[in-house]
Amino acid sequence: xxxxxxxxxxxxxxxxxxxxxxxxxxxxxxxxxxxxxxxxxxxxxxxxxxxxxxxxxxxxxxxxxxxxxxxxxxxxxxxxxxxxxxxxxxxxxxxxxxxxxxxxxxxxxxxxxxxxxxxxxxxxxxxxxxxxxxxxxxxxxxx
Numbered sequence: 052x053x054x055x056x057x058x059x060x061x062x063x064x065x066x067x068x069x070x071x072x073x074x075x076x077x078x079x080x081x082x083x084x085x086x087x088x089x090x091x092x093x094x095x096x097x098x099x100x101x102x103x104x105x106x107x108x109x110x111x112x113x114x115x116x117x118x119x120x121x122x123x124x125x126x127x128x129x130x131x132x133x134x135x136x137x138x139x140x141x142x143x144x145x146x147x148x149x150x151x152x153x154x155x156x157x158x159x160x161x162x163x164x165x166x167x168x169x170x171x172x173x174x175x176x177x178x179x180x181x182x183x184x185x186x187x188x189x190x191x192x193x194x
Contacts, residue, residue, distance in 0.1 A: 067104070075107070088106060088108065090103075090181065102176075102178070104174065105173070109160070109170040109172075112162060114159065119189050121180070123151070125149055125174075125175045126174055127172060127175070131163070131166050132145045133170040136160070137156065144172075157191045
């Protein structure tokens with residue numbers, strides 16, 4: 052893919068509230084139960100790394116198991132509340148919170164059982180993988 056130094060409004064402006072949702076996948080390609088994503092903007096930057104942001108919609112009771120990503124990302128809570136599990140601790144996340152997750156650091160995300168509405172987060176990552184890529188995360192078996 053070539054590097055884009057121009058601004059292309061049709062690709063570089065995306066609405067994560069109105070764009071279509073896609074199923075998010077386990078590393079083996081199985082759809083995650085109760086979790087969908089809405090792709091936002093992404094682009095290849097000068098170093099050849101892709102940068103991007105997506106909206107993740109987690110239905111009550113759903114969770115991302117402990118996993119890692121190829122790069123660092125920042126999560127922004129758009130709606131409701133949930134937990135991020137980092138280094139053996141569950142940290143509560145509520146609307147407006149931003150969370151930095153270091154590259155290759157095992158973490159998990161789960162909904163709050165006391166909240167009966169979808170937990171929505173904006174996931175901004177470098178490098179970025181497509182919302183429906185089975186390579187987006189690698190599940191780990193230890194904390």
